[in-house]
Amino acid sequence: MVIRKISKASGTIKVPGDKSISHRAVILGALAGGSTEITGFLQGADCLSTIDCFRNMGIDIDVNGENVTVHGNGLNGLKAPEQMLYTGNSGTTTRLLCGILSGQTFDSSITGDASIQKRPMKRVTEPLSLMGAKIKNDYCPLYIQGSSLHGINYTMPVASAQVKTAIILASLYADGETVIHEIEKSRDHTELMLSAMGADIHTDGLDIHIKKTGLLEPVNVDVPGDISSAAFFMVLGLIMPNSKITVTNVGVNPTRTGIIDVLHDMGANIKLENLRSSAGESVADITVSSSALHGTTISGDIIPRLIDELPIIAVAAVFADGQTVIKDAEELKVKETNRIRAVVDELSKCGVDITETDDGMIINGGKNIHGADFKTYGDHRMAMSLTVLAQLANGECTLDDSDCACVSYPSFFEDFYKLGN
Ligand code: SPQ
Numbered sequence: 001m002v003i004r005k006i007s008k009a010s011g012t013i014k015v016p017g018d019k020s021i022s023h024r025a026v027i028l029g030a031l032a033g034g035s036t037e038i039t040g041f042l043q044g045a046d047c048l049s050t051i052d053c054f055r056n057m058g059i060d061i062d063v064n065g066e067n068v069t070v071h072g073n074g075l076n077g078l079k080a081p082e083q084m085l086y087t088g089n090s091g092t093t094t095r096l097l098c099g100i101l102s103g104q105t106f107d108s109s110i111t112g113d114a115s116i117q118k119r120p121m122k123r124v125t126e127p128l129s130l131m132g133a134k135i136k137n138d139y140c141p142l143y144i145q146g147s148s149l150h151g152i153n154y155t156m157p158v159a160s161a162q163v164k165t166a167i168i169l170a171s172l173y174a175d176g177e178t179v180i181h182e183i184e185k186s187r188d189h190t191e192l193m194l195s196a197m198g199a200d201i202h203t204d205g206l207d208i209h210i211k212k213t214g215l216l217e218p219v220n221v222d223v224p225g226d227i228s229s230a231a232f233f234m235v236l237g238l239i240m241p242n243s244k245i246t247v248t249n250v251g252v253n254p255t256r257t258g259i260i261d262v263l264h265d266m267g268a269n270i271k272l273e274n275l276r277s278s279a280g281e282s283v284a285d286i287t288v289s290s291s292a293l294h295g296t297t298i299s300g301d302i303i304p305r306l307i308d309e310l311p312i313i314a315v316a317a318v319f320a321d322g323q324t325v326i327k328d329a330e331e332l333k334v335k336e337t338n339r340i341r342a343v344v345d346e347l348s349k350c351g352v353d354i355t356e357t358d359d360g361m362i363i364n365g366g367k368n369i370h371g372a373d374f375k376t377y378g379d380h381r382m383a384m385s386l387t388v389l390a391q392l393a394n395g396e397c398t399l400d401d402s403d404c405a406c407v408s409y410p411s412f413f414e415d416f417y418k419l420g421n
Contacts, residue, residue, distance in 0.1 A: 003374075003390040003397045006420025009243040013415055015230050017042040017066065017223035018251045019408050020161070021189050021281065023092050025221040026050050027100070028193050029070030030059040030078070031172070032218035038068040040223035044408045046090035049112075053097060056081040072218055075172060080106035084141065087112040089336060089378075089407050091119055092162055094140065098124045099166030102133035103173025104146040111141035115336050115378060124166040127154050131170050131178070151176035151211070158331065159184035159304040161255075164208070171210040172199065182206040184301040187255040192280040193221070224251035224283045229409045231259050231309045232384045233419070237288035238268050239319040239392060244289040245419060252284045258306030260286070262313060266293045266320055295322035295365055303328050308335075311385040314343050317363040318352050319392060326360035336407075337377035346374050346386060350393050371395025380407035387416065 022042040027050060029036030041047065043066065051061050051068070058079030060071040078100070087093040087110060094112055098121070101108045111117065122138040129135065130152045134145035151174045156163060164180055168190055171178035183206070191208060194201050196219045200211040230247040237245035252260070252272065263270050269291040272284040293316060298306070306313065310329055317324035332339040344356040349372035353364040371393050376383040383405045390397035405412040 001399045001402045003387050003399055004417065005391055006240070006417065009236050009240045009245055009419045011419050012246045012248060013233055013419060014248050015225040015233070015250065015415070016044065016409055016411065018226040019044060019046060019228065020092065020187055021221065021223045021251065022047040023050050023096065024189050024193050025223065026054060026061065026068070026070055027096055028197060028216065029072050029218065030054045031075050031100070032072035032197060032216040033074045034072055034218040036070045036072060036218045037220040038070065038223060039066060039221070041066050041068040042223065042226065042408070044410060045088055045406050046093065046408060049086070049088035049090045050093045053085045053087060053093060056083065056085060075213065075216065078104060081108055084109045084111055087116060089113050089115055091116065094119070095121070095124045095162040095166050096169060098128060098135065098142065098144065099169030101144045102128045102131070102135065102147060102170050103149045106146050107144065108146070109141055109143045116140050120334055123158060123160065123163050127152065127163065127167050128170055130154065131167070131174055133170065149174035151178040153179045155181040156183055159186045160331070161186040161190070165190040168194070168201070168208065168210055172213050174212060177209060177211050180208045182208070184304050185255055186304045187253065189253065189281070193219070196280055219279065222278050224278060224281055225249045226408070227251055227256050227259065228308045230286060231312045232388055232412070234259070234263065234270065234286060234288050235312050235316045236388050236391065238263065238270070238291045238293060238316060241290055244287065246285055246287040248285045249283055250286050252282045254282070255305055258302045259309040259313060261302065262296060262298055262306060263316065265296045266316065267291055268293060293320035295320050295324040295363070297325045297327070299325070299327035303331070307331055308381060311339055311343050311381050312388060314347065314361065314363060315385050315389045317365050318347065318369065318389065319365060321366040324363045324365060327357070329360040330358070336379040337382065339379070339381070342377050342379065342382055346382065347389070349374065350389070350397070369393045371397050373398045374400065376401045376404055378404050380404045380409065384409065384412055387413070
């Protein structure tokens with residue numbers, strides 16, 4: 001696909017629902033004792049994979065566009081799936097399911113697409129095994145034997161909301177208390193939702209305490225817009241001349257807003273308005289306008305708060321004066337693709353001065369870039385980041401695969417060109 005160029009980007013946009021919250025609303029809704037109404041549900045391929053998996057375990061789920069009703073059957077109401085559960089491209093579905101399936105009275109198996117089969121699962125199988133889980137393999141396909149579980153005291157070796165959530169979900173079935181110590185705070189949507197549903201869970205700094213719960217009360221979930229999707233428009237509005245973009249109804253849970261802090265740091269004209277709370281999650285409208293950006297250093301405990309935004313932050317750095325250094329981001333290597341290598345290789349193609357490091361990259365920004373034929377590696381965030389980058393290239397840019405954007409943002413290109421003129 002040739003990436004069409006716009007000359008400025010202006011207007012108001014509402015991005016689709018948050019992917020992490022949409023997954024959790026279906027998963028926890030399926031385990032609740034009654035029906036959960038979800039509004040603003042993300043109809044991205046990943047969240048549809050989650051729905052499919054639970055339908056395969058006997059859960060009735062009605063989908064009507066962004067409105068989804070999950071008819072929960074209680075914590076012990078899942079049925080043995082008749083076939084191997086297929087999680088598509090979704091790391092979240094795969095890892096969170098491991099936590100639930102470990103504590104069932106039936107056996108099951110999970111696999112996903114080629115990318116999922118390469119993503120490490122030992123990070124979840126290891127702590128789950130300590131709880132008594134029996135899982136064969138460290139990569140998909142995984143074979144899970146339903147087992148009796150017990151609580152553990154576990155210090156996480158990586159900052160990962162998926163690992164944390166897999167353990168929390170297993171703890172709902174485990175005897176005794178589980179205590180999880182995070183090394184850095186990762187997104188906490190599971191904890192917030194479970195708390196609202198009456199689970200025995202509380203957080204104390206970086207520690208999470210959870211005990212077996214008899215009943216999860218269903219709660220309706222109004223999913224806010226995904227800040228990871230809003231990020232593409234935030235950076236677009238900042239780097240394009242004469243632009244001003246407002247993204248309405250964006251989830252600004254503090255565990256997800258690292259990108260706002262970094263862009264502020266880079267000199268961005270960015271403001272949050274109408275800050276409000278919806279079902280325990282913070283929501284705001286975000287407005288950005290063209291800004292003269294400068295380089296910065298991104299490292300340490302901010303990384304988990306912006307991990308999925310690093311490809312588009314790298315694009316912002318290309319148009320910032322001076323050097324941007326991204327450190328402590330090894331986790332990028334085990335996403336849909338190795339996002340350090342992919343960003344460095346693709347940005348280099350159009351003349352960006354960028355160097356790969358062991359745990360991130362260094363970008364010397366503020367220089368002109370030229371056209372290039374980009375590869376996405378089947379990674380939705382690469383496809384959308386490269387589309388934003390291409391807007392300021394001197395020359396034509398192409399993308400080998402634009403369809404992968406549907407994993408998290410099926411209407412991305414439609415929305416993008418609506419804003420451009
Ligand atoms: O679900 P998946 O494929 O892992 O999706 C990604 C993404 O870019 O959309 C990562 F590749 O987001 C993860 C995120 O990186 C979603 C997530 C969650 O919902 O819990 C947590 C993060 O992963 P991790 O490994 O840090 O827990």
